[in-house]
Amino acid sequence: ESMIGKPVEAYYATRSAIQRAIDTKYAAQIGEEVDEAMEDVGVLNLNSSFAVQDIAGQGLDNAPVAKIVNMILDYAIKHHSSDVHIEPREGKISVRYRIHGILSEKLTLPNKLGPSIVSRIKILANMKIDEHRIPQDNRFQVRSGERLVDLRVSVMPAIYGEKVVMRLLEKGADVLSLEQTGLRGPAYKSYKDGLAKTQGILLITGPTGSGKTQTLASSLAILNTQEVNILTVEDPVEIRVDGVTQVQVNPEVGLTFASALRAFLRQDPDIIMVGEIRDAETADLAVQAALTGHLVLATLHTNSAAGALPRLLDMGVQPFLLSSTINVIVAQRLVRRLCDDCKQPVESTEEEMRVLHESLDPLHGLDLKESSGEMLHFDSNTTKVKLYKPVGCPKCADSGYQGRIGIFELMTVTEKIGKMIMGHQSAAEISAQAQQDGMLTMVQDGYIKALDGMTTISEVLRVQNV
Structure with missing residues (x-):
């Protein structure tokens, strides 16, 4: 108060609440973040596999496609999405999120990235990356900050490529009255x-x-x-x-x-x-x-x-x-x-x-x-x-x-x-x-x-x- 010459009111907030406020106010749109990552798309490293991926900290894989997948998941977690749809269509890859029960497209990607993104998700979910003819199902976990989320993954072959749907289930979610x-x-x-x-x-x-x-x-x-x-x-x-x-x-x-x-x-x-x-x-x-x-x-x-x-x-x-x-x-x-x-x-x-x-x-x-x-x-x-x-x-x-x-x-x-x-x-x-x-x-x-x-x-x- 002596420095600014005005009275100061003190407020208490948890670390997670402050982070949510920062994300809401200053976070870039997912499209802008992915555009930056796509500039680095080149040789893809798809050989690492792990059970829990830290998508908000030092565990971030440096491969460009891995970055894009992590951004897709991070956006879903921050916006409390229940499902993520990655859908190959004629001329593009559509990424849609189900938020509060409504499915809406938030991102489109070039078709050429589709197989690499699907392969990355298959690796995370411990699926067969060389199997493209039949549906596959499995699950994996991701961590974003203090939040641990289970993802149930379904991969389905379609006419333009494989479609991925991921259901997000947050572990430790509060029980409502x-x-x-x-x-x-x-x-x-x-x-x-x-x-x-x-x-x-x-x-x-x-x-x-x-x-x-x-x-x-x-x-x-x-x-x-x-x-x-x-x-x-x-x-x-x-x-x-x-x-x-x-x-x-x-x-x-x-x-x-x-x-x-x-x-x-x-x-x-x-x-x-x-x-x-x-x-x-x-x-x-x-x-x-x-x-x-x-x-x-x-x-x-x-x-x-x-x-x-x-x-x-x-x-x-x-x-x-x-x-x-x-x-x-x-x-x-x-x-x-x-x-x-x-x-x-x-x-x-x-x-x-x-x-x-x-x-x-x-x-x-x-x-x-x-x-x-x-x-x-x-x-x-x-x-x-x-x-x-x-x-x-x-x-x-x-x-x-x-x-x-x-x-x-x-x-x-x-x-x-x-x-x-x-x-x-x-x-x-x-x-x-x-x-x-x-x-x-x-x-x-x-x-x-x-x-x-x-x-x-x-x-x-x-x-x-x-």
Whole structure:
């Protein structure tokens, strides 16, 4: 203060937070970085292989193509991309990133670099670099600063060359609370009630990338105490939960979901989590575990909560077993969350009011306390509402969105719904009964979150039929 003649305010920030701020403010675009590396492309060194590549420190390989691959991966990690697509096309190589569920092209490269980039990735993933005719799959790890990331790699031959898709799974990722995932209100209470039971099945359904794993991890964090033995079988283990025994399937040696479940029953479990019910054998074992006094959490690929029932019936599970073992079914999707720093209020359009009324009028009036503390009333006579639109700022990398949030529908298997299952009634009929009992559909939950300024109606429509 004596040197500058002004008062100084001290702030505390972690090293990683400071690095993120520097990256956001000063980092060059990936295209500019790759252009510099491409000037050095010449003789390529593709003979080194290692398990963990340090892509942000001294471990950086000096080969030009290795630099380009490292830059592609570093960009993915810094921007929290879930997938990277390296695609050969006519006249170019396209590099696309899936960020917050949206796939967009961030970089194009000359065709001549394609084989060398694919070979480099094959070396990192310990694949056969001279095999170009059949698909290959494997995985490797990279380190960027303090972050360690698992990459699942798939290489597929196509007409213009081999296409690479890499799925990024950050090790040590934080486990969100259920509230942070977006589960709230009556659905949150019903879900917590389901977790409090000592036996039965709690199902999470949705397509790939809908946040099922995070919801399960949040659930395990609640259940995880010294008094219970929790066992999970997953493919792969994406989120590690301290104090929980997590097993990763390995079909090559016979460790499948079904074989792991059989072994679990001899491990004195209280709670069992099944990463995915894929076949009749796994479904039958999950039901038997629930019948013998265990709480079973599992995921299934269906489009709605009620849609899980015919899926399990198709796998051969008897209706009377479903009605007596399933406690709660949750269906979910992920929508992009509006950036709180730059979102702007707008008046709803005529089309937006049409879809809102179509979905929310069956609720016969809605009183919502917004995150801002304001009260909002919506009913069949409402003509205009305040919504929000994405704008873009440095904090959200000019996208208008920051992170994602879940939209949910939760169906409790009541005695009435149990009888409908026994009577082989359709998923649509069961869903209609659940809505009469008070279930919000995913779309209704999404529109309520749009009214609360968390997301947009267009985002809900985008994932509605995924």
